[in-house]
Amino acid sequence: MSALNRKLLRDLRAMAGQATAIALVLAAGMTMWVMYLSNFQSLERSQRAYYERQRFADVFANLKRAPEPVAARIAAIPGVARTETRVVADVVLDVPGLDEPASGRLVSVPADRRPALNDLYLRSGRWIAPGRPDEVLASAAFVDANGFRVGDRVGAIINGRWRDLEIVGVAMSPEYVYSIRPGEIIPDDRRFGVFWMERRALAAAFDMEGGFNDVALKLAPGTQVDEVIARLDDLLERHGGLGALPRELQPSHWILESELQQLRSMGVAVPAMFLLVAGFVLNVALNRALTLQRPQLAALKALGYRNDELAWHYMKWALAIAAAGALLGVAAGAWLGAQMTDLYAQYFSFPETAYHVSPAVALGALAASLATAAAGAWSAVRRAVRIPPAEAMRPEPPARYRRSLIERPGIRERLGTAMRMILRNLERQPLRALASIVGTAFAGGILLFGFAMVASVDRLIVQQFAVAERQDVTVNFVEPASAAAGHALARLPGVLTVEPQRTVPARLRAGHRHRDLAVTGVGSDARLRRIVGADGRALPVPPEGVVLSSMLAEILGVGPGDEVMLEVLQGSRPHRRVQVSGLVDDALGLSVYMEIDALRSLMREGATLTGAALKTDPAHEEALSRALKALPVVAGVAIKRTVIENFRRTMSENIGLMITINVVFAGIIAFGVIYNAARVSLSERSRELASLRVLGFTRAEISLILLGELVILTALSLPLGAVLGYLMSQAMVKQIESEVYRFQLTIDPSTLAWAALVVIAAAAVSGLVVRRRLDRLDLVGVLKTRE
Structure with missing residues (x-):
């Protein structure tokens, strides 16, 4: 082993805490990379093999x-x-x-x-x-x-x-x-x-x-x-x-493809945020390490080592950390990916889902980690090795003295000694303080996104099942029926209100674009099934024309005032050009709404219905269920209570896993950033703090000087984290938006509070770890250090 490699191992041992924190941040990002992309590849491979073996069709009618x-x-x-x-x-x-x-x-x-x-x-x-x-x-x-x-x-x-x-x-x-x-x-x-x-x-x-x-x-x-x-x-x-x-629009395949695309998108977007933070932290830590090694750097140059040899030596310091983080991330990602595959197996029925991490995913994680480390370390290494040996032999010159903001009359008197030392140090290192604030803010932003998704799901449930669909039971008939079927439903036990529904299969065409779906007839006086937008307000049903989901309008490339061809696929199969009277930002699926009497007029029929929305008495639910089971005209029954329970269970299982991962990994980011900031500050100010101890300051007082910086940096990161979290959440909600479901981003005070509490907890843990090192400060050794 060469002399430089032995020195590299000693340096890594000396900075084991910081190196571990940086490696954990990188590992968190690579865990997400491996978990999402390996699941995408495993599901796609299972899908392809299954389709081919069972001869899945290309067209359905x-x-x-x-x-x-x-x-x-x-x-x-x-x-x-x-x-x-x-x-x-x-x-x-x-x-x-x-x-x-x-x-x-x-x-x-x-x-x-x-x-x-x-x-x-x-x-x-x-x-x-x-x-x-x-x-x-x-x-x-x-x-x-x-x-x-x-x-x-x-x-x-x-x-x-x-x-x-x-x-x-x-x-x-x-x-x-x-x-x-x-x-x-x-x-x-x-x-x-x-x-x-x-x-x-x-x-x-x-x-x-x-x-x-x-x-x-x-x-x-x-x-x-x-x-x-x-x-x-x-x-x-x-x-x-x-x-x-x-095949692309066959319901099962359509939903499966939508999930696969989301997995692939998340596998790139989420790790990118972790890698950005890791690059920040690595740059700050290496900058300080090289500053402390100025005399060693000068001695190595004097012994004949070239700049490129020294640059490679210090780059290996960063690459070693990145490699360790990547290996840990691949292992953790493979384990979490297997758990995620078990979760998907509950919703997607494959004969077998062989989960494995492909070499491409593992090598991609390693390459991304090494590239991040190289990018984060390059500026610090380049600046350090370009210093002439004679200049590097001298200690780094102190910053040019100038009266800082806190030293001005009127401010200085109001601040204690410890607070002036804290603020003065932050003012002298603005870029490093900003890097710590931004890194911690990213952690808060990732947390905010996770907690915001929980709030968004709750809002979706309220909007869909309490505002838009206020019925207790939905009944669908085998064939379109006359108004007498509605009267028969009204006589069933526990039925309080019957609101007829008419849906018609149709093809909506705009130029070369088209979609096959059901046109839903909504009464102008509807009380149970209504058209509700993202703001929670019910939209009036226009007497003419159609109201489209915003997502459907985007697919067809139309807007309010445009005309579309409505080709009915039932009955006399009329074809009509109809105007798009409005758009609605609904949450689930793709919908076309039309005034129910206008739809019946288009079909040239009377009070025909294909189902009904029922408001019922909960006390008669069991009797109503028995009666509906015995009706031969009924093709399906959906009870809202069970629909909501199933929806909550499905979402909680999927989003619950995501929230857990977000909390753990965002906590790792916050810990890594804050811990590295504290360790850098401790290494820079160890002589200063030891001198204060010799002068009679207590451990609590010098801890306040060091940890006070962490408190200020963390406090400043919280509002920035809220802003970053909002922007990231908007981008991620847009990224996972699909024809299947769309979330309206919801950030309420409790969401902000939970994200802030996790960041504060990570900062507190970081402070406790650094405080232990501060308590073991070697006063004699530090005071003997040469200026």
Whole structure:
């Protein structure tokens, strides 16, 4: 080992505390890097393998009913490589142990072969047997959530008839990696399940013999998806086609892709903040270390070491810390990433999710850490090695004397001795003080973002489920019904108010852009289901035109006053140009609202409804649930209480993990910045503080001089941290914004208080650690140090 390398090890041992603090800050950033990016790669790899193995389709289409010979015409469309027709129906389930009715989706599969597309992964049990109409395969998420086993039975109302379905196998499908009820965003595996039934049995139950109402296509490589969808829509229009969807807009895939994109974005944006702070801290620490080593630097130059050799020597000091931080970050990130994968496994149903950290992610973390260290150390090293040996032999000259602000008459008299020493030192080192303030402020900002997300989720729940949707129960019908269905609901036990709902599947087109979704009819006097903006105020329903989600308007490239083509995909399928009368900053999904009578007029129908919002008496909830289970016209029931509980649980599990990580790692940043500032100040002022001890100052008094700086720096960082936190939170909320959900940033006094308390706690720990070193100050050794 060379002399310089031995010196490097001695220097690192001497500054072990500071080196550890800097390494921890770097490790925190690299933990986030590895955790997010490794999960992104693992989920993407599982998705790709699953889709390929189970032959996930490229195009999906629903329709009213088409005879089986139409399948041959679909297969003849240029670019279609494979076709699979099916029968699909939504039913009400009676799940043991569940008071309210659950929802199920029945999907037909051949009994004598595996599906050509969207094949199932059979996790346990066996395939359905021909001629056994009550045998089904149940989705794994539903089985696990309800504690079912192979051989158990589930009651269902199928086309008005009560049936007991026997679960003979537990399956997974690439079509339902993320399994949600129609019209919802958050999964509820206990109350929604997918069942695969023999094709002939399901077709007979819904009068679909010799026909189908769902089709999936696999396209040949290089095929233009839009052209195939256009031809398919033309072919299915006469059969009640509801508009074909490419894989990108298939609900399960759409939500999974949205989550993957967020993981990738967070894996870059969040670590960047940690690396920026680490560069600050490293620069300050190395600057002071090189200042203390001026005589050694001069001696090394006198012995013949070149500037580049010395520069590399001190760069290795920074790179060694960065390498240690990167290795620790990779290990911690891999462990946390595995925990995060287990969390994702609760929401995304893959046969297996093989988590591992790829060499690219690990090497990327190492490269980012080393680059940050090099950038942070370069200016300090460059300035130090350029000092001529003769000048470096002398101690660093004192700063030029000038009367500071606190020495001016009128101010000096009002400050004690200790306070004047504290403020004078801060005034003489403004850049270093600013670096410490900014670094601590970044920690406060990261904390503020985490706590703000909790407040934002609470606000979203209040806005969505207390202001916009004030009903207790939402009922959806199998088919559009007359006003008599609403009167029937009003007679059910516990129903106080019935507000009819009308939704119509449609394609909204603006130029070459389009989206398939449901147009929701809202009454001008609606009290239960209203259009509510981000500010919490209800928007009036315009008598004409449509109101779009702001996100949908952005996707279509339209604004208020523009016209869009509304192509209804139901009934007489009218096509109308309608004006965008307004936009609403809603929080969940993409929505199109229209005045309900105007929508019915467009459809040329009477008081038709597809569902209803109910205000109910909680005392009759159990009786109402039993009654709804027995209604054959009901396709699904959503009780707001359970929806909110499920939403809170889902969000708390996801955001709770993020908050915990934020608190821990932001605390590490605050500790690292403040501890390094205190250690640098202690090394600079050790002779001064020792002299004060010899002169009779107590330990508490000299501690006040040193730790008072920390108090001032921390106090100054809090308002700056609030500003940085707000800006970072705005940027991160925009970054994670998606078509699935959008948060309205909420920062209230409690959010600011929690962020400030964590920073103050980290500062207190740093102060206690430095205070212990101050108590062990060698007075004789310090006083013998040569000026």
